[in-house]
Amino acid sequence: MSPRLKDLYIKEIQPALKTQFGFKNIYMGPKIEKIILNMGLGLDGNDSKIMKTCLEDMAKITGQKPVITKFKKSVANFKTRKGSNAGLKVTLRKDKMYEFLDRLVNIALPRIKDFRGLSSKGFDKFGNYSFGVKEHIIFPEVSFDRADKVRGLDIIIVISSRNKDHSFALLEKLNFPFIKKGDN
Numbered sequence: 001m002s003p004r005l006k007d008l009y010i011k012e013i014q015p016a017l018k019t020q021f022g023f024k025n026i027y028m029g030p031k032i033e034k035i036i037l038n039m040g041l042g043l044d045g046n047d048s049k050i051m052k053t054c055l056e057d058m059a060k061i062t063g064q065k066p067v068i069t070k071f072k073k074s075v076a077n078f079k080t081r082k083g084s085n086a087g088l089k090v091t092l093r094k095d096k097m098y099e100f101l102d103r104l105v106n107i108a109l110p111r112i113k114d115f116r117g118l119s120s121k122g123f124d125k126f127g128n129y130s131f132g133v134k135e136h137i138i139f140p141e142v143s144f145d146r147a148d149k150v151r152g153l154d155i156i157i158v159i160s161s162r163n164k165d166h167s168f169a170l171l172e173k174l175n176f177p178f179i180k181k182g183d184n
Contacts, residue, residue: 003098005174013173021166030127030161030170035092035100037062038069038154039136045085053148058088060141062100066090103139104155105175111138117179120168127167130156 017029044050058066066088074082092100122131133153137144159167
């Protein structure tokens with residue numbers, strides 16, 4: 001059974017974007033290729049207990065085992081050693097990507113305290129969108145009581161599009177809560 005958001009994209013959003021931008025066929029429109037989640041641990045990466053709980057939390061959030069990232073250089077001011085643990089990373093594709101996106105937009109983002117919306121300035125020149133979440137406990141899979149420390153997440157949504165406007169239109173049709181120009 002395919003995810004609900006994927007069916008919505010194929011049946012409604014692709015044809016709507018085709019007519020909105022005047023594409024010759026539906027495959028010229030923007031499409032989400034992958035979602036990358038990154039959790040930096042810093043000095044806590046050396047502690048095996050903290051690393052284990054963060055691995056479990058990321059695995060629950062994404063439904064996929066994270067990869068441990070390493071420092072590439074030693075920097076004395078940041079107290080980092082080359083080759084020591086820096087954080088965790090997960091790359092989601094296909095069905096897991098759509099399931100995560102559905103949970104992010106409909107369940108997790110509305111749970112953020114004093115949430116007014118996402119900034120529309122998070123697009124790069126290629127049309128990819130990135131934003132940060134200050135608390136990983138907004139996901140219902142993570143137990144608030146079991147979490148030893150609240151950690152942040154970086155979320156990058158890689159979109160195959162020609163420009164920022166196409167990517168913005170796609171994410172808007174996927175119900176991303178962007179801040180409107182008149183809202184403060």
